[in-house]
Structure formats: C-alpha cells, structure tokens
Amino acid sequence: MSHPVTELDRVVIRFAGDSGDGMQLTGDRFTQEAAVFGNDLSTLPNFPAEIRAPQGTIPGVSSFQLHFASYDILTPGDRPDVLVAMNPAALKANTGDLPKGATVIVDTHDFTARNLTKVGYAANPLEDETLADFAVHAVDLTGMTVEAVKEFGLSRKDAARSKNMFALGLVSWLYGRDVAGTETYLAHKFATKPTIRDANVAALRAGWNFGETTETFAVSYVVKPAPAAPGRYRNITGNTALSYGLVAAGRLSGLPVLMGAYPITPASDILHELSKHKRFGVTTFQAEDEIAAIGAAVGASFAGTLGVTATSGPGVALKSEAMGLAVMTELPLVVVDVQRGGPSTGLPTKTEQSDLLQAMYGRNGEAPMPVIAPQSPGDCFAAAVEAARIAITYRTPVMLLSDGYLANGSEPWAIPSVADLPAIEPGFATAPNHSTTNAKGEPVEEFWPYLRDEETLARPWAIPGTAGLEHRIGGLEKGEGHGNISYDPANHDRMVRIRAEKVQRIADSLPPLEVDDPSGQADVLVIGWGSTYGPIGAACRRVRAAGHPIAQVHLRHVNPLPNDLGAILRRYDRVVCPEMNLGQLSRLLRAEYLVDVRPITTVRGLPFGAEALAHDLLTHVTRTAEALA
Amino acid sequence: MSHPVTELDRVVIRFAGDSGDGMQLTGDRFTQEAAVFGNDLSTLPNFPAEIRAPQGTIPGVSSFQLHFASYDILTPGDRPDVLVAMNPAALKANTGDLPKGATVIVDTHDFTARNLTKVGYAANPLEDETLADFAVHAVDLTGMTVEAVKEFGLSRKDAARSKNMFALGLVSWLYGRDVAGTETYLAHKFATKPTIRDANVAALRAGWNFGETTETFAVSYVVKPAPAAPGRYRNITGNTALSYGLVAAGRLSGLPVLMGAYPITPASDILHELSKHKRFGVTTFQAEDEIAAIGAAVGASFAGTLGVTATSGPGVALKSEAMGLAVMTELPLVVVDVQRGGPSTGLPTKTEQSDLLQAMYGRNGEAPMPVIAPQSPGDCFAAAVEAARIAITYRTPVMLLSDGYLANGSEPWAIPSVADLPAIEPGFATAPNHSTTNAKGEPVEEFWPYLRDEETLARPWAIPGTAGLEHRIGGLEKGEGHGNISYDPANHDRMVRIRAEKVQRIADSLPPLEVDDPSGQADVLVIGWGSTYGPIGAACRRVRAAGHPIAQVHLRHVNPLPNDLGAILRRYDRVVCPEMNLGQLSRLLRAEYLVDVRPITTVRGLPFGAEALAHDLLTHVTRTAEALA
C-alpha cells in the first residue's frame, strides 16, 4: 500500500441514499466486514415508512449508521465521522448531523439542477460554501460503476444499481477491510443470476481499486480489533436474537412452540424468522388479526405448547382483552412488543419506549403481567429465554418489551453454548392433586386446577390428553383451589391478591442487581430499562472521563421490580432516569419507592445520543454536588 | 291505627328472593315510595350473572337493598335492619350480613325439606336456634297471596307470582308508606293485562292489610322526611343519569349525538336509554363489536357530531387502539366505561374501580386522555356533561369512569333546571386560518388543521361540508400546525409534548377542590375518586362522630389532576386513599406528588361498608396522632 495509514480507535460511518439504492445492504456488509475483522460495533438502520418513497426526495432517504471501534462500544454513535451520500437528498438530510471535519463522500452523478431544486438546494452544495466544514470527496460513483460493469452488457439502469457495491468497495479500502466475505455473499445471493453477481463483484472490486490507485484519499485508516473474550461470535440483530431465543426456549423446555402473529412493523421479522424453523418444532400461524394471533397462542398453551405472539404497540392494544384471559386462566404465554413511535399508527419505522405503561396496565381489572426488556440486540436472546422461563414456571403471560432500535440494530454477539443454557421445567400435572370424599363418604382423588405451588404460587398445568385431569377454565373469576366459577366476594378479593402476589414472587427468583459505579464515589445514579442501556452506558463513560463519578443500574425486569432496587435507589442523592418516552419508568419508580426519580426524556423516534445525554447527566451531577456542598 | 308507632331516623332494608321473584321491582317500588315521602335514600341492587339462575339456589338469589333516612345519607347501608327473605336460599345467603336484633320477614312457603337441603340447611332454621339473634316473622306470604287473588282465576303458579307485591304491601304498612303510587304504576305496567294488574293490586293491598289487621307486628315505624332544598326531585340510577347527561350535552352544544355501542353488562342500559331519545337528535348504533362502535363514534365526530361510546372494562380493552386514533386525530369523543369486576370476564354484574390505570395508560405510545368520574348515581348526569365539555372544548377523547354500583344504584336527584346549564361551544372552524404565498408569490389563505388555540391548545374542528377547509387527518404523526404526515424527529418530540400539555391545560379550567374538614383540625386526609364518595363520606362522619377530626377530598378529575391537589395533600400528616382496586389512584398520586398515600383496598365486587371503612380510617387517625404525639 502506497498510502499512509492512520490508526483510529473508533469510527462512525453513515451510508445514505435513496430507498432503492441498497444502503441497508451496504451497511450490513460493511458491518459484517468490521465484525469479522474483530471490531466491536453497533448499528442503526433508519428507513422511511414507505416501501419505495419517491426517488430523490428527503423523505425517501434511507440510511445505515455503523459505529466500529477497537474497544467495546455501546451505541451506534451520535455523529458520523464519515458520510457516504448517494444523491443530493441524502446529503441534505444528513449534513446537519455531521461534526466539523467529517469526511463526506458524495456520488456526484445525481447533482443535476432539477434534483437539487427538488430537495431545496438553491445552488450546488458541492460548489459553494455549504460543505466548507467538511472534507468532501465528490466522485462520480455511478459513472465509474457503469464503466466498471460494462462488460456484462447490462442496461445503464441495471448497471448503475451496483453503485452501492462500488461505494462499499471504496469504503472497505479506506478502512483496510477485506471484501472476500462480501464476494462470497454476493455469489450466494445472486447464485441464479450470474450476470448480476458478476457485475456486483466487479463494482465492489472497482471501488476498492479506486481507493487504492487514485489519489483521492490522502490516507487510509486502520481501526484495530477490540478486546474480546475467546469464543465464537456473530453479528446479530435484535429480531433475530429474539427469534433464536424463542426457538431455544422451546428446546430448553422440551415444548413445541406455536407462534401466532399478524405482520406489523417492526415486529414482522420475528414471524419471518420463526417460520423458517419448523425443524425445531416451531409452528407459525399468520392470523387474520392480532386478536386471533394471541387467541391461537393461548389455545396452544392450553394444549401444552409454548404459546407466543409478537407485535408492536397497536397490536398490543388489540390484544389487551385476550391478555386478560391469559392472566385469569394462568397459562404460559410470551407476548413480544417491539415498540415503535406512537400514539396510534405514529411513526411505524422509528423506535420508542412508550408502551411500558401499556404493558403494565393496558388491561381491564387488576391484571398483573411480568414485564421484561432486553438491553441490546444480542441480549434479546437471553431476554426471550427469560420471558419463557417466567411464563412457564409461573403460568403467566409475560410481556417482552423490545423496540425498533433493538429489532433492527445489530452488534457482535458471543454465541452461547447450548449445553450451558439452563433447562426450563414445564412440570405438567399428571395426577390428581386433591383428596376429598364423595356423597357416599368414599375417598376420591380429584384434580384442582387452581391449587398452587406453595413457593411460586403457580397453578398446575394439566394438558388435554391427560386422563383424569379433565377440567374447564375461563375468564370468569375462579374459586380458590378448585377453580370453578365463583361469585363470592371474599374469594374474588383473595384471588385478585393471589394473582398479584404470584407475579411479585418472581422477584425472589432474580439475581441481585449490578450497580456499575467504578469509583464507588457516585452521588448520582442513572437508571434505565431496555434499549437505552447502550447510550446510558456511553454517556456515563463520558461523564466519568470528564472526572465525575456516576453510577448506572439497568433493569431487565420492570415487573416485578427487583427486591434490592429500593435500597439501591435510596443509597444515592439523586436518581435520574433517561427514557425514550415522557417518563414512564420514572413514574413506576416514584410510585413504588417515593424516590424523586428525575426523568430525562426524548421522543424523537431515535435512540439517545451519548453526547447530549452525557451533557444532561453532567448537569445532574454538578447540581447534586452543589446541593451537597 | 291501633298499633304503636316508633320513630326511627334511618332504616336499611333488604329484599331477597329467587331471580324470578321480582325483588328488583319490589325494591324499586319501595324506593319510590320512600323517595316521594321525602326520605333521603341510597340503593344497592345485587343480582346473579345468570339470566335465570337455578331456582332455590344460593347463586340464584337476587337482592335489593335500600337505605332510607330522615337525614342525608351517603351509602346503601352496611347491614340490613330488615331482611325480607322469600325462600330458604335468600335467607341463607343473607343472614350473615344481619346485625343482632335485625328484623327478618320470611315467606315460609318454600321451607320444605328438599329446598332446605338444597341450600345446605340440615334443619329448618325457622325452627331451631339459627335465627335466635333476630326478630323473626315467619309468614306464609305465598299462601296468603294466592288466597288474596283467587277471585281472578289465575293458575296457582301465576297467582303466587304476586307475592312480591304482598311483601311490598306489608313492608309499606310497616313503615307507614302510601301504596297509591305503586297502584298507579301497576295499572300502567299491566295496562294490557287487566287480570294480572288486578291480582297485583289485590296482593299489594292484602299485604298492607295483613300488617294493619293482624298482630304479627307489635309496632310500626315512621322515618320522617329528610331535609332537602326546595326543588323538584326524582329518584335516578347512574346509568339513567349518565344517559340524560349525554342527551343534555347534545343540547347544550347544539350537536347531534351518535352513540356507537356493543351491549355489555353493566353498560348496556345506557344504549337502551339513549335509543329512546331520537327526538333529541340522538342516534344509537348497535355495532358488531366494541371496535366498530368506537369507530363509528370517531367517524361521527369527524363529521361534526358528538361521538359517544359506552362499554365496560373488556370493551375498553378492545377500544384501546381506536382511542389512540382519537388522541392523534384530536377529535371530541366520550368513552364511557362502566367498570365491573375484572380481570378478563371477571365478575360481570359486580362493581369495581379497577380500570383506572387502563383508562390512563391502556393505549400504545404516549396517548394521554382526560379521565373523569362521577361520585354518585345522580352525579353521573353532571359528570357526563363535564366529559362532553372537555371533549368538545379540547378536541380530545375523554374517559368517563362510572361503575356497576353507580350504574344500578339510585338516589334522589335534584332535577337541574335546563336553563341554568352552561352552553358548550363547538366552535367549528369556518374559514382558513393560515396565510402563505404560493409558488407564484401570491398570497394564499390555507386551512391548517393542527394550528392550535393558544389558551387551550385545541386544534380547529373543521367538518365536512365546509368549503375550503378540506383536509386529511389520520393516525400517523402530524406536522405541527399544517398537520401533514411528518417523520421529523424534532416534530414528533414536540407533538408528543403538546398533546400531553393540552390535556394538562384542562386543569386550568377546573374549580378549586373542596376539602371537607368541618373542625379544621384534621391531620389525616382521605382522598377518593368515583363511587367511593358515599362510603368514604359516611365513614368520615362516623370517625368524626367518634370525636376524631378527619378531612375528605374527592376527585372528579383524575387526569389531569387538579392544580391545587398537591398543596392540599402536603397539608396533611397522612393521606389515605380507599379504592375498590389494589391501589390505583394511590399509585398515581404517589408518582405525581411523592406523598406517601396509603391505600385501603377492597376488591369484593361490592362497595365499601361504611362501618369497616370507618374502622380502618380510625386506625389511621390514631396512628397519626400517636406519631405526632
């Protein structure tokens, strides 16, 4: 290599183009290259709600951001160091996020007067002062791509389609990344279309060579591998990890899995993924609506299968009544909510954490449901297994709260060894559990479907096909123990409290919380749940790097809250809770512990930026210090 | 009258019999007699979920309790002073509630060995010590009824049916009540069946005469009229009052009303009542389900009508998604939830307050809705008008939380003068509201559907048919002002906060809270919402009567909470919140004000008993006093 090479410890790169430009694929492939190289990484895809938004418009821009580093990182990064913009719209939509000095690689091909006007550029930004703060590389990526693939005889339009691979090749060169994996990938993907395959590979190589042979880029960079424990890794998105977690839960419990679902963004991929795993005893049922989907899952659970349903906020709203039935019948059920921007249809492709209170309270009557949340894309696996453990052990519907960021974002995942995963015991009832005498005074053995395990308060799960345990359940109030309909006031009061207590008892099965407070000196505790783990962690690092101690604790279990949480919260002078909603966990904590939890909220459809969050946290830290001084 | 007459200041009487025995009618009529006489009163009907539960069984017992007094009372009473039991099941089911010394009037007719065994009486309770604590009058009501009506040539079975009128006549005599009103009522009800009419009237008179002429009762009683402000009164149930309130809201706003509903206990009577009032421009639509019902109401609101839907908890669960649409489209809508025992199908005919958190949070995303609750049956009228005022003024769906007790319970209601009710101003948009220039630089007037009123933050309501204001709304996020779809992150954050702020601003339109603390010395404040008003008030009276000051405040508006509530709560050493759930308002208050609100909860499907509640309150008062000492 004739170019000088500069070492960096982290890079944030954003690929942006029209929805049809293949930016998600470009990002995915570059992510894969970085992953295989050994960087730690985190990604943030961002696409419009339209299938194909109008070409060349700002709403039509699709982007993919990747943060990769030589140390462990927690977020996809706030501001791109490098922007690859495939057209004027992509440039316009993204320059606002760039820090001074960022590198901008622009495909000049579409910078016609008409296209510029369409997005509101009065003049060509490549020719005026618009991009003065950035290092701009304006190159005709499209033109060069067409040139590179001309031997394959494609139409100009089809030829130009490979420009994303040209861009990928160029960026791969820039960071010294091997494109062999992508070549294999292309060979596989276009196995049946050899011309397309060859054109893409040619474009990819041409991009790489363009970097290598021209003087466009003065330096290239290297970002060394990040520290990592030994083991096998793969890059994984939250939706895939969650699906694998459900498949694993079936295996670990020995139960078949029946997933009822109705497609909805951003949860549909869970249905798509699970539909591939019939060999694991997983059946998927695409229902006519969300209610039928959960209905089938409840039916399947009654029949001795692990019933699962996955949806997003509007679908959860529709499932509310049926979740109540699962609460009353005390059947295992996993309800996955991949949260998106609300209310109503809201912002379907954006992320948000605003279904927490719906998950807690969105049912008629006192209908408690455990609520658990994964903290990163890879963690969706473990969270799904945990949801199934609780559902099966305690005979209860469980709400698993993922979100759009986790669903589509990815990170390297240390692949667990299946042998190390703990079994889940369905413990089906097989025999009568209650002795009584019949009218003639003879002893009789009966089955009482609401006679509970003393420790967990779980009721027995007797599945059809088990002789002698025939019984009827339903949504009317049950008599304690025998489970027949009961209108007795005292019984109802007792049953309402027992159902609440059962969910509360789950807390006894949880490990102690881990508070991250490296200095042990913090006065301020930051608490979060779900996908804010990364940004909060990154922000805390910044605060600490600026010389201020700060503690972090993160909740996987939001209901029941861990037994040790109250004591932890009271240990700090100030508790701060960042959330992608208007302060929903804050409300729960304030009500539960009477601690003045202070919300930091963002409802932008995007994860917290670490920098901005660090700034807010710092304010809390200094205010607290002032108050204590 | 030859009998001695004793004066009482209050009586609680319970009529109990088989579901088919007409106890609800007997209770209603006696209530009417008491009302016309001028007593204050409060009623509690209680009936099984089955249409006709099996005869002679405990689950088949239907009862009606009436509390009437010579002073203003607040509850239907805890324990009956008088029980009228029409069969062994009714006796068995109700004796547990009787205080020592209670009067028990029993129809001996059905006390056969078989019937006794059926309900678990080993021996005839009329003949052993079972009723030793009570003043028992065992009379063959059925036999005497049959005798009294024999001239009408009815079958024995039909003749016996009038036994409830015989019982009513007897009890009317006992309390010196005029039966003329009931005779008129019977004449009207059975206008087309003269024989039945005559038999009922004959039985009624026979009952009265039986009391007058026999020596069965040593004394009769008089309960004098209660103090009352001048005016016209009627006895009214919550469901009727609520329906009238909706009719009135239509009149006061000048809007037609369209009510979409799907029948569900205990809300169906609102549909039934409203379906009678077409002359008031009220249209009722019995939809295929709860979702279609609210859908039609939302459509009607879009079209410039006051959209209303009424249901109970399971129906609210189903309407969750559509309520979110109403939040996003900011259309006026009144959603009535007549709460019943939950979760799931729960206890359909029983009362509960357990949908409060569902009302607050049972929607995806940040979807704030005002929540208001009536405090007594008659108050349902004013609460419904208030719900409509908020819905129309602020362009928002409003949740009106009634419950089974309010719905079917009744009380005397001072009929408002229509002329005194305040108008509600729909303020339809009639003209463009925004000036801009078109491509040619010419000024253009546009209509922006999301340009808000500065004070209320309400958006304009431009209804189809208004030329020039054509616009499109929907469930996707709206751009501030213009209302077109917007995926902009900053806009979304702003809109989420604006919607929250709009609901918050409603608090500025509320009157100051009234704290009832006669002595001004209370350390303990009792706070409640909805139908617990009566029992809490009655319990507070008892506490005060026992020499302990205690303060009471009651919320009509649960969301937003009144502006002065925080200061009020902080004024007291202890705040106690009785609720018919596991502490839902307590949670809201704790989260909002960080005040250690202490819940007192009952989930028995029945209102609080004033005596038991007074006992609990007293404990709080003495503990607080101890702590302060």
Next chain:
Amino acid sequence: MTTVDLPAPALTAKDFSSDQEVRWCPGCGDYAVLKAVQSFLPDLGLRRENIVFVSGIGCSSRFPYYLDTYGMHSIHGRAPSIATGIATAREDLNVWVVTGDGDALSIGGNHLIHALRRNVNMTILLFNNRIYGLTKGQYSPTSETGKVTKSTPVGSIDHPFNPVSLALGAEASFVARTIDCDRKHLTAVLAAAAAHRGTSLVEIYQNCPIFNDGAFEGLKGPDAADQLLRLEPGLEVTVDGQTWTHDPTEANPTRQFAISRLDGDPDSPVPVGIFRQVDRPTYDDQARAQVADALAAAGPGDLQALLDSGDTWSVAEERA
C-alpha cells in the same frame, strides 16, 4: 376429528356430565342440545381427555362447564381462534367450539369466516336464538329486520345474515343446520359434523324462552313437517322457480347456496340438514405436514448449529 385411534373405554352420557350445576333458564333450548351432545359424545369412541370444548361468551357459551372433558370458556367471539391454536398444536385432540349468534356472527364474525376458509379441524356449534341472551335481550345479526328489543325500541333496521349463505361464501367445507328440539336430527347432523375433517359449522336453531320466545315456533310441533325442508342428498329443491338436486358433496357451492336462500323467503320451508360436506385439505394437517416434511428432509433442528449460523468469527484467545 382425531386421526389417532385410541382404544377408548366404553363411555356413557353420564361420563360426559361434569359436576357443575347447569344454569340456564327453565325451558331454554340449550338444555336439549346439551343432552344430545352428552348422549352423542360416547359414539365418537374417543377418550374424554382427548376432547376439548372451547366457547366464547353468551348463555350458550357456558356449555363447556357442563361437560367432563377439557374445556375453555374464553372471551367474546374468539373461540375459533383459540380452537385454531389447540387444533394446530395437537393432532390428537378432538376440538369443538360452542358459540352463539352474537358471539359467532357479531363480534366473532371475522374469526368464524377465517376458520372456515382455512378449514381447521373443529366442529362449531352455533346456537342461533336470534337474540343476545346473556346481556338480556338486544337484537343480534340474525334477528329479523324490524325487531323491537331493548336497544331498538322502534324496531331494528339491520338486514340479518343468513349464516349458511355467509359460510358458503366464506369457502366452508361443511355447513349444516338443525334445531334444538329435534333430538334425532340434531344427533345425526352432529355425527356427520364430527366425522368431517376440517371446520364443520352447525347452525342450531335454539329457542330462548326469555327474550325471544317462539322464534322457531313454526318449526316445532304439528306443522313442523310443512315448515321444515329436511335436506338429503338427491332431494329436489325448487328455489325461485328453478329446481335443484341437492348434493352436499358437490365442489361448487352454488346449488347449496341456492338452497340456503330459501330461508329469506317467508313462503318457503326452512331447509335443515347438511348443505355442504366436501373434502379439502385442512389447515392444521398441512401445518403439521410442513413440520414433518422439514424434519424428514433435514432431521430435527440443531440449536447450536442455528446459533452458529451466518457469518461468524472466533476469538481464540482473550484479546485485550
């Protein structure tokens, strides 16, 4: 219908009665149907534990409580969905749905038509009393236009569904109608419905003496013979002047549909019996076949291999 042939012990109607007290109103048509079902169930030759009754909400939906089988009294309108889950999860279960005209055709209409088109193995007993019984007497989607009820004081204005026509339009593979009071006919129809593989819909005219007494009065008692058209294969039926030979097994549902339209005609007898009975693949059999095929083709899934799939990399030694 289960495909698993179990050596079932000989059972009697009594074996299928649960210990719960039956709580319908005196004279309710539901009693007769319960009796008929209890008497008929032993004929299935199945073990009690392999039978599941699922219902929605309504008077009729109390049915499962009275049968000593597995059962679920679910929520309003959703029984077909729950039954779909049960049937798909378990080949060895015999699944029944009990529902009312409100439960099945009002709130649950969509689940019903989707179950029919999918042809999931279940037998649906639709108790049609043309009224909402449990909520005390509002009109239902099968009530006649003009009906005065609690919610329609001056008469309903909805045009009713014809459940048989609706089911035929929804691709049903088995559709029949019978009547509560005719035990023999009811049992015969039940037997055919239970024997059918796929979704069988049986509409049962059921009298509600409390809120809609006599809705089917003409179809009972002495005149019944004139009023009822008992469908049999080969029966010649005249509709609107056109004569049809009834063949429930005909793939094209047109003639069956034609016969279903007799219902709307006040001058025609009401057709009862089996309208349609055709074989086509069932949803749950195919779902299981897809699982079986996947297993046959590639063996049971290897969880570790699944987790290890895709582009992976290894870190051999701690990299710090």
Next chain:
Amino acid sequence: MTTVDLPAPALTAKDFSSDQEVRWCPGCGDYAVLKAVQSFLPDLGLRRENIVFVSGIGCSSRFPYYLDTYGMHSIHGRAPSIATGIATAREDLNVWVVTGDGDALSIGGNHLIHALRRNVNMTILLFNNRIYGLTKGQYSPTSETGKVTKSTPVGSIDHPFNPVSLALGAEASFVARTIDCDRKHLTAVLAAAAAHRGTSLVEIYQNCPIFNDGAFEGLKGPDAADQLLRLEPGLEVTVDGQTWTHDPTEANPTRQFAISRLDGDPDSPVPVGIFRQVDRPTYDDQARAQVADALAAAGPGDLQALLDSGDTWSVAEERA
C-alpha cells in the same frame, strides 16, 4: 351518494389533487386507480367539501392524502366502521372507503361483512394485490395457496377468500370487480358504484410490482380479451356446465354467486364488471328516518321534560 342536490361548480381532476406528494413505488397499480378516481370525481357533480374518503392502513390506504376532499387515514381494518359513523351522522356527505386485501379481508373482515349486510351508504374500493404491501410482502387472505412469501417460506396453506362470493354471502347489495390498468372499465364500474344507494363493494385487481408482480399479468396486454369475462346484463355465462344469464339486478344472488365461482377455476376467464346491483333500504337512511319519524310524531325533545319525567316529587320550602 348524497341526496342533496347542490349546485356544484364544474370541477376538474386537478381540483381533486391535494398538495401532497404521491408516495407509492414506481409502477404501483395504485397510481392508475388514483388517476382514474381523480378524473372521475368531477362527474359526480358534487362539491369537494361534501366528499369524504376514509381508509385503513396499507399502501393503498394512503389514497385519501392525495385527494383534495375531506379524508381520514384511520387504523388497520376499521375504515368501514368509521365510514358508517360518518354516513349515519350526515346525509349530505358522499362517503368512500379505500382499503386493501389485508385491511378489508384480514383484520377488517368483520366490519366489511357487517357494512355489506347493513347496506350503509358508502363506496368501498378494495385494492386487491393479493399481498401485504406496506409490511413488505406477507401473503394475504386472497393469496393463492402455496404462495411463498416472507412469512411462508415453504408456501402458504390457507385457502383464499373469493371476495365477490364472500360479499354475496354477506348480503351485499352491490358487488363489482375491475382492474387497475383498464381505465375505462374502472371508471364505468366506479360510476355505477357511486350511483348505487347503499354499500357498494368494488374489488380492484391491483398490481404490486415490488412484492407480487404480475399477479394479474394474464389479465392485461394482448391475451386479456380471452382471460377476462366482462359481465354485462344478459350475458350468458357457463359455469360447471350450467349456463346462466347474468342479471345483476336479480334479488336472489344465486346466479351472481355462481358466476363468482368461475374465479377459482384456472381454465375459466376471470369475471369482471358488476355482479350484483339491487335496491334495498340502507341503514343510514332508515336510522335518519327513525329520527325524523320521532320528530314528526312528537316534535323535538324537551330536555327539561325529559329530566322531569318519571316519578318526581317537589320540596316547596327548604326542609331542614
């Protein structure tokens, strides 16, 4: 259709185009339908402000944004309910529903069949592309069995609905089918649908070039003539060997149903045009008539009298 005759100014297609950028994929069949509707709307002779378009969720449900009328892009499957509210509230509005095969037949199936049986004044445009477009390509209730999609990697096992048969089974008064690319046919069908009093259902075959390209390929281009059976009153149609004379106005829907079954037959042409067009009272007209009758009989309600009704009593002087 409105009954109020307004002196509408002469409008053009352009008057019906909103300022919002159309955001379907290039080549999407929705464009053609939008153009046709925009061009056709002026023919209604109505004022823009008296027209309301309501849609559910799906690609096609974006339709209202592009029309400069009143409109609501509601929630998935519920447009017919919302339209029912609008139509019942306002006699003077012309109400349209725009929906997809998923929106109308999957999640919204129940509202659709109930709207049809009630016969509420609205014109429903059902864009059938036999796929879920907006959620990126899962099979729908009209997808052919065996379809490989994202959610059915080894082929779907659901038997599809025939929307026309379903509608006829649901007592529809107007049912038609047309195709996105045939502007003339589409416009003619739209005109008849809009003119019909009651619920008109128009199924529009619509190509989704992204997720289900060519679903209706045979029906376009040179072979179209053989593949399409253009229904006209009096046309002789042979189904399963039986010949029928098409009469959309016939009260008994049997023949119309028979013709709808041609669809399932791969060897037969696909019938398009008007299957059924019969007059029967509409829900909203009757609802308004009940209000009008009540008013005519007893005059406008007196609120004070209502509140004062029942057994009342008066307290003349403060009673303390």
